[in-house]
């Protein structure tokens with residue numbers, strides 16, 4: 001009786017054990033299956049990645065596009081000492097006049113259309129001219145124009161201050177940033193020119209002038225967003241703000257609800273930074289968006305976290321780089337950003353920390369492909385039509401869109417050649433393209449259509465990228481351009497300051 005009883009109880013126990021084993025094995029297989037594909041994908045990406053970008057051959061320079069290899073006659077680095085720099089720079093400009101050499105001015109060379117280059121020209125490298133001083137009580141930074149945000153932010157951090165308006169990365173110089181009139185994700189702000197109090201400019205004849213809204217106001221508005229065509233910006237008085245602690249809120253929504261969600265989330269006095277990112281996976285192309293809003297920390301006891309190295313940089317790099325040329329990689333990235341990242345990121349983060357990330361975290365270092373930025377400015381009323389146009393145009397041209405972020409920019413009251421003559425939403429798009437003539441032609445055709453789509457909704461496009469816009473498109477987007485170039489020739493009659501942008505749109509061939 002007892003035996004039978006034991007026997008009856010043993011059988012289900014064995015069965016249960018077997019079942020548990022089978023399920024455990026199945027679960028393990030499923031886990032391995034689930035993680036093996038991303039693991040293999042990320043391992044291959046890491047394996048193919050290069051540590052560094054190779055330098056161009058001697059005598060040549062390129063810009064961030066890696067599509068503008070140009071032979072230059074000379075690269076001249078500005079001495080760090082201001083007095084020596086001013087003397088030697090004026091001598092250099094005189095020599096360039098005498099020898100008939102075109103002069104271009106280079107910051108970090110992250111523009112992408114040869115804006116810092118002339119074939120066989122003379123290049124002034126500003127990056128060695130980078131000293132900083134602060135008038136803390138006036139929130140005013142005096143900065144030499146070659147200083148990079150990556151040098152400025154840690155320095156300001158130690159003094160409790162932060163940059164007021166800048167790009168979303170720290171790899172750019174002040175001179176380059178104000179010469180393109182950059183903007184960022186600082187909500188409710190115009191572009192950076194609004195934070196420039198004044199600057200000193202060395203003109204083509206070697207004279208130095210101070211420019212502000214009251215002193216030489218015409219030159220002030222021409223040089224800001226003037227692409228280095230009016231002289232060398234020596235130093236700048238730039239407004240700064242206190243560093244602060246922020247907390248992030250995110251929402252993932254279908255694209256039709258994105259604007260309404262954004263409006264609700266931003267409608268808060270502590271909302272300070274904001275951007276949206278769209279899903280770029282081919283099967284959900286631009287149909288979903290993550291809205292990110294950073295709010296000023298209301299808990300006054302909350303200490304501002306110390307500045308540290310960017311977190312999980314390698315993992316984020318491989319996830320991002322693995323999305324180039326891969327639908328699976330794009331899907332993985334979207335899942336990581338919407339499902340994993342919210343659990344990994346810190347609750348409280350400093351303003352300086354958010355601004356202090358270099359482009360190295362995601363830059364393309366492959367030999368045969370490059371990443372090319374585009375940017376379109378669209379007024380609110382044109383948003384739906386423009387997004388529908390993107391959904392149609394990009395797949396039709398087989399454009400490999402890696403990323404699109406959307407930010408809000410207020411109207412620009414300061415620059416002559418302006419892209420935001422009314423409040424705009426900026427679509428910042430990063431495309432992966434082959435570094436061949438065919439790849440560039442494909443991108444040109446895509447760009448021309450995208451610019452037309454922006455123009456159709458009373459929008460504009462950004463000038464520091466590839467020079468694919470036709471002269472007709474350029475003049476339509478920038479109706480002030482003809483007068484801008486006429487004034488360039490008034491201030492620089494010998495056209496000493498030149499670059500590829502000027503050669504394409506400013507010289508005769510560029511007239512409408």
Ligand SMILES: Cc1cc2nc3c(=O)[nH]c(=O)nc-3n(C[C@H](O)[C@H](O)[C@H](O)COP(=O)(O)OP(=O)(O)OC[C@H]3O[C@@H](n4cnc5c(N)ncnc54)[C@H](O)[C@@H]3O)c2cc1C
Nearest residue numbers: 107108109110111167168173175176179182183227228233
């Ligand atoms: C990965 C990436 C992300 C970007 N993100 C953003 C963004 O979020 N927002 C945005 O608005 N832009 C963005 N940009 C564009 C960027 O702001 C511009 O390309 C900017 O010019 C970069 O600064 P730079 O120091 O590299 O300038 P450079 O490319 O070196 O120079 C740009 C122009 O400024 C002129 N110039 C430079 N220094 C001086 C000087 N001292 N005096 C006179 N003229 C000068 C040059 O002649 C040139 O015409 C991005 C670019 C890249 C590659």
